[in-house]
Amino acid sequence: MAFRYISAGESHGPCLTVIVEGVPAGLPLSEDLIAADLARRQLKAGAGGRMDIETDRAEILSGVMAGRTTGAPIALRIANRDFAAWQGREVPAYTVARPGHADLAACVKYGFDDIRCALERSSARETACRVAVGAVARAFLGEFGITASSYVASLGAVPECPVDLDAALAFAATSPSRAPDQTAEDAYANAIHLARVQGETLGGRIVCVVRGLPVGLGSYVTPDRRLDARIGGAVLSVNAIKGVEFGQAFAATAVPGSRLHDPIVRDDAGHLVRPTNAAGGLEAGMTTGQPLVVRAAMKPIPTTLAPQRSVNLADGQPSATAYERSDTCPVPRACVVIESVILIELAAALCEKLGGDSLTEMKSRRLATPDDVRLSPEPKVFWPLPGHD
Numbered sequence: 001m002a003f004r005y006i007s008a009g010e011s012h013g014p015c016l017t018v019i020v021e022g023v024p025a026g027l028p029l030s031e032d033l034i035a036a037d038l039a040r041r042q043l044k045a046g047a048g049g050r051m052d053i054e055t056d057r058a059e060i061l062s063g064v065m066a067g068r069t070t071g072a073p074i075a076l077r078i079a080n081r082d083f084a085a086w087q088g089r090e091v092p093a094y095t096v097a098r099p100g101h102a103d104l105a106a107c108v109k110y111g112f113d114d115i116r117c118a119l120e121r122s123s124a125r126e127t128a129c130r131v132a133v134g135a136v137a138r139a140f141l142g143e144f145g146i147t148a149s150s151y152v153a154s155l156g157a158v159p160e161c162p163v164d165l166d167a168a169l170a171f172a173a174t175s176p177s178r179a180p181d182q183t184a185e186d187a188y189a190n191a192i193h194l195a196r197v198q199g200e201t202l203g204g205r206i207v208c209v210v211r212g213l214p215v216g217l218g219s220y221v222t223p224d225r226r227l228d229a230r231i232g233g234a235v236l237s238v239n240a241i242k243g244v245e246f247g248q249a250f251a252a253t254a255v256p257g258s259r260l261h262d263p264i265v266r267d268d269a270g271h272l273v274r275p276t277n278a279a280g281g282l283e284a285g286m287t288t289g290q291p292l293v294v295r296a297a298m299k300p301i302p303t304t305l306a307p308q309r310s311v312n313l314a315d316g317q318p319s320a321t322a323y324e325r326s327d328t329c330p331v332p333r334a335c336v337v338i339e340s341v342i343l344i345e346l347a348a349a350l351c352e353k354l355g356g357d358s359l360t361e362m363k364s365r366r367l368a369t370p371d372d373v374r375l376s377p378e379p380k381v382f383w384p385l386p387g388h389d
């Protein structure tokens with residue numbers, strides 16, 4: 001299987017480790033390249049104090065020689081700088097379960113007395129691993145002209161507004177809160193400031209767009225090959241992501257079918273084109289060659305300075321939740337995590353489509369583009385039209 005990975009490591013352990021397997025040989029890969037994506041996960045807007053401590057860098061331990069992948073498993077190690085501060089420290093047991101975290105179910109399931117046994121791994125610190133793997137997938141897909149970008153479409157009560165997608169993505173690339181424009185940037189900054197003062201947390205919506213995709217990644221032939229299912233699952237696997245949407249899925253429920261679906265139009269050159277992209281780049285689990293547009297809903301994260309009602313699992317008594325250093329709104333930081341998990345699924349699908357052990361071998365194979373779809377001069381009718389025998 002291509003581009004599969006497994007990570008290990010706790011939030012305050014010595015390091016995170018991730019092994020990614022199934023990357024073709026010959027892909028240029030460096031620690032600097034991975035560091036660029038890891039830095040995007042450390043955006044300051046809405047982040048807590050942890051991001052002041054960490055400067056994430058993935059050390060490449062295997063699978064790369066002379067700056068290129070060898071086809072062997074790639075092991076990456078990301079040090080936790082915060083580990084030093086916790087080493088040798090007497091850390092009291094954490095026994096008040098926080099609503100919205102793994103805490104209560106994990107203690108019941110694994111029989112823990114100390115919630116730290118669960119929170120250390122359920123923490124979103126692990127998403128640094130996925131961003132590192134995502135950087136490898138980004139480098140691989142980039143060889144085929146496939147690129148991903150994203151923006152924060154709404155944050156807290158600041159609503160989502162219609163945007164010009166290209167302009168929004170361009171603005172977001174350098175925006176501290178990954179906002180689509182200056183008005184949103186200012187509104188997001190105010191909302192985060194207010195939430196911090198009130199001891200609150202904020203959620204938001206992230207839109208990720210992938211361009212340059214060929215036609216026909218994924219398939220409808222079995223459920224597990226459907227790319228919508230794979231990408232949907234990957235996005236939902238990110239901590240605090242509670243909803244995922246392709247194109248305009250939720251708004252589309254109110255539109256009559258004949259007006260919703262992206263028309264198939266024959267242009268002057270005989271190509272079949274799709275003037276709209278309501279489907280978001282996927283039909284029947286396959287890429288259409290149009291931009292993939294995925295929207296993810298991130299909940300307001302559970303650790304709030306403002307106390308929440310809970311119970312102390314040590315004595316069963318009602319207790320307010322305690323606060324430990326935490327983000328206010330990690331939605332801007334989560335953008336690159338969403339891009340990463342989507343890129344990983346697309347990289348796997350591309351490997352499945354092309355086969356091959358090396359990048360050279362893969363690049364020698366041709367991918368279908370929308371331009372491949374040509375009609376014969378006389379359109380053929382493959383089935384009887386209404387009123388015909």
Ligand SMILES: Cc1cc2nc3c(=O)[nH]c(=O)nc-3n(C[C@H](O)[C@H](O)[C@H](O)COP(=O)(O)O)c2cc1C
Binds near residue numbers: 127302326330
């Ligand atoms: C990049 C990122 C950073 C996060 N930071 C925090 C945080 O500082 N505090 C917190 O309570 N939750 C944070 N979360 C969310 C929790 O990890 C998540 O809500 C928790 O593990 C429970 O899982 P669930 O929300 O997916 O059900 C973060 C999530 C992401 C993606």
